[in-house]
Amino acid sequence: xxxxxxxxxxxxxxxxxxxxxxxxxxxxxxxxxxxxxxxxxxxxxxxxxxxxxxxxxxxxxxxxxxxxxxxxxxxxxxxxxxxxxxxxxxxxxxxxxxxxxxxxxxxxxxxxxxxxxxxxxxxxxxxxxxxxxxxxxxxxxxxxxxxxxxxxxxxxxxxxxxxxxxxxxxxxxxxxxxxxxxxxxxxxxxxxxxxxxxxxxxxxxxxxxxxxxxxxxxxxxxxxxxxxxxxxxxxxxxxxxxxxxxxxxxxxxxxxxxxxxxxxxxxxxxxxxxxxxxxxxxxxxxxxxxxxxxxxxxxxx
Numbered sequence: 001x002x003x004x005x006x007x008x009x010x011x012x013x014x015x016x017x018x019x020x021x022x023x024x025x026x027x028x029x030x031x032x033x034x035x036x037x038x039x040x041x042x043x044x045x046x047x048x049x050x051x052x053x054x055x056x057x058x059x060x061x062x063x064x065x066x067x068x069x070x071x072x073x074x075x076x077x078x079x080x081x082x083x084x085x086x087x088x089x090x091x092x093x094x095x096x097x098x099x100x101x102x103x104x105x106x107x108x109x110x111x112x113x114x115x116x117x118x119x120x121x122x123x124x125x126x127x128x129x130x131x132x133x134x135x136x137x138x139x140x141x142x143x144x145x146x147x148x149x150x151x152x153x154x155x156x157x158x159x160x161x162x163x164x165x166x167x168x169x170x171x172x173x174x175x176x177x178x179x180x181x182x183x184x185x186x187x188x189x190x191x192x193x194x195x196x197x198x199x200x201x202x203x204x205x206x207x208x209x210x211x212x213x214x215x216x217x218x219x220x221x222x223x224x225x226x227x228x229x230x231x232x233x234x235x236x237x238x239x240x241x242x243x244x245x246x247x248x249x250x251x252x253x254x255x256x257x258x259x260x261x262x263x264x265x266x267x268x269x270x271x272x273x274x275x276x277x278x279x280x281x282x283x284x285x286x287x288x289x290x291x292x293x294x295x296x297x298x299x300x301x
Contacts, residue, residue: 038101038130041140041182041190044296045096045104045125047215048229048248048264049276050192053142053180055127056098056298064296066092066271068113073287084290089113092271092294094121102127113269114279115161115202116150116172121272123147131182139181144194146174148274161202169200172274188217196233196274209233209278217252225252227264233277246280262294 042052045062056062070087071077077084094108104125112119123146131140150170155162164170176194183189196209213231220226227250234240250264267289270276282288 038127038140039132039182041131041180041188042217043225043252043254044260044262044294045106046294047190047217048227048250048262048266049246049268050190050213050215050229050231051125051142051144051176051178051273052215053127053140053178053190055102055104055125055142056096058098058100059300060098061299061301062096062296063299064092064094064096064108064294066090066110066292066294068266068269068271068292069290071282071288071290072265073289074282077287089269089290090271090275102130108272110270110272110275112150112152112275113271114275116148116152116275117162118151119272119275120149120151121146121274131180139179142178142180144174144176144178146176146273148172148174148272159203161200164200172196172198172278174273174277176273186219190215192231194273194277196277198274198278205239206235206237209235211277223254223256225254226250227252227262229266231277233280242281243278244280244283246276247284259298260294260296262296264292264294265289266292 042054045052045054068089070081070084070089072083081087090113091111092108094106096104096106098104107122110119110121111117123144125142125144128141128143129139131138152162154164157163174194174196176192178190178192180188180190192213194211198207201207211231211233216228218226229248231246244267246266246268248264248266250262253261255261267282267284268276268280269282270279
């Protein structure tokens with residue numbers, strides 16, 4: 001009789017403990033899930049010219065096409081070129097893939113708008129921290145490491161930038177950090193700083209370019225948003241005088257189903273960081289800006 005009561009109490013105790021343990025595990029899992037949730041700050045991995053702080057979800061493949069036309073106005077624009085629409089300044093075709101929710105690997109090919117053409121750009125993008133809500137963990141921090149290889153034919157002209165005495169002279173490297181915050185349902189802002197190193201440059205140039213920049217996204221409705229993008233590249237040399245700060249304004253349209261379309265206006269001709277940060281010479285005030293667009297489509301593989 002006593003043994004039976006002891007077994008009954010033991011079973012009741014074990015049942016209560018199991019319920020307690022189950023509740024603890026459930027709460028822990030819920031807390032962990034909430035802790036891993038990251039608030040999206042931008043809709044795309046690119047804003048206009050600059051990278052955004054966003055990465056891809058694990059197992060997602062992003063296919064994108066980017067295009068920049070010629071100058072709308074100025075000496076090379078106007079009616080003779082149908083306001084730049086008859087000229088292709090730069091074209092991009094590429095893929096991004098989410099290794100995990102915080103690490104992205106990408107590769108693309110661009111025509112190139114600067115003196116270095118036929119560029120193969122590969123990069124890693126890693127999110128160090130994500131914004132979880134508006135107050136507790138309010139910032140996202142992401143870094144990008146990128147290399148760009150020019151595959152254009154070698155010139156025999158010794159003063160040409162594509163003379164390429166060594167294979168390493170075809171390479172350019174770019175590193176960037178982005179700090180972003182979503183302030184509300186309608187406003188997201190970002191600050192970025194970067195460094196570009198070119199292995200081969202003109203005699204009057206220097207190998208490095210340091211840049212700082214900022215960007216913003218302003219939601220208009222469920223599908224549409226206004227984008228702003230500005231970067232200030234500098235070499236700390238007189239050669240800076242002939243280069244301009246890449247500035248852009250765009251309209252982003254999320255059509256649903258993992259499809260994002262963007263149309264923009266910018267004075268940057270190039271679509272890759274080493275290109276537009278190093279070689280933008282077009283001036284907005286002279287009408288030397290162009291129409292561009294980006295189409296992005298995501299697939300789970």
